Amino acid sequence: MPPYTIVYFPTRGRCEAMRMLLADQGQSWKEEVVTKESWLQGPLKASCLYGQLPKFQDGDLTLYQSNAILRHLGRTFGLYGKDEREAALVDMVNDGVEDIRRHCSQLIYRSYEEGKAKYFQELPGHLKPFETLLIQNQEGQAFLVGDQISFADYNLLDLLLNHQVLAPGCLDSHPLLLAYVARLSARPKLKAYLASPEHVNRPVHGAQKI
Numbered sequence: 001m002p003p004y005t006i007v008y009f010p011t012r013g014r015c016e017a018m019r020m021l022l023a024d025q026g027q028s029w030k031e032e033v034v035t036k037e038s039w040l041q042g043p044l045k046a047s048c049l050y051g052q053l054p055k056f057q058d059g060d061l062t063l064y065q066s067n068a069i070l071r072h073l074g075r076t077f078g079l080y081g082k083d084e085r086e087a088a089l090v091d092m093v094n095d096g097v098e099d100i101r102r103h104c105s106q107l108i109y110r111s112y113e114e115g116k117a118k119y120f121q122e123l124p125g126h127l128k129p130f131e132t133l134l135i136q137n138q139e140g141q142a143f144l145v146g147d148q149i150s151f152a153d154y155n156l157l158d159l160l161l162n163h164q165v166l167a168p169g170c171l172d173s174h175p176l177l178l179a180y181v182a183r184l185s186a187r188p189k190l191k192a193y194l195a196s197p198e199h200v201n202r203p204v205h206g207a208q209k210i
Helices: 016-024 036-041 043-047 066-076 084-110 112-136 151-166 175-185 188-194
Strands: 004-008 029-033 055-058 061-064
Touching: 004 016, 016 066, 016 151, 016 188, 036 043, 055 066, 061 066, 066 084, 066 151, 084 112, 084 151, 112 175, 151 175, 175 188
Parallel strands: 004 029
Antiparallel strands: 004 055, 055 061
16 A cells, blocks of 8 residues: 555645655555545544645654645655755745745635736736746756755646646746746656646646636
8 A cells, every 4th residue: 555645625736746746756645535525524524633635644644734745745755955054945935835826726716707817917926036046046957946856846836837727828928937847847757647647637726717
């Protein structure tokens, strides 16, 4: 049995970054898919520490909160920078990704038709910090922090891929980020996962916008 289990809805949502990380690191995992109907029945929700998913199991360790799970996997696989300085920067980057992810979720679930024009008008400003970090690190030819991939890279990659689904062409004015997406997506194990039915057929969000 794989040591890892992801308990989540049948979407990419807040679990795809961890799936990409595990796939790229050559790991296998089990999926326990939770339907909306079973979630609304209540027992699973009541059993979850914060009353929400994802739930992640690593052997006898059970974790909730997607970013805590990513940090755990970052420590497990050495994807947390090479020292404390880089680790602090990786945390900073991941918090920045979380900011955009929250904005995107609000758009999808609350005001998509009314808010999408304004959202994508403001998107370049939200993406600028990541371009700045890339430029500062080997002139945009490497990762967000240091010379090795971090859990925050997987999280940003997932976010950018989702935006390309939501609004194709939204990264066309961001050549550094386009190159970053292409470079990371070409990593052999990650490339295979991104082409797999498990990824391709899984909707980005539970809402029917994308």
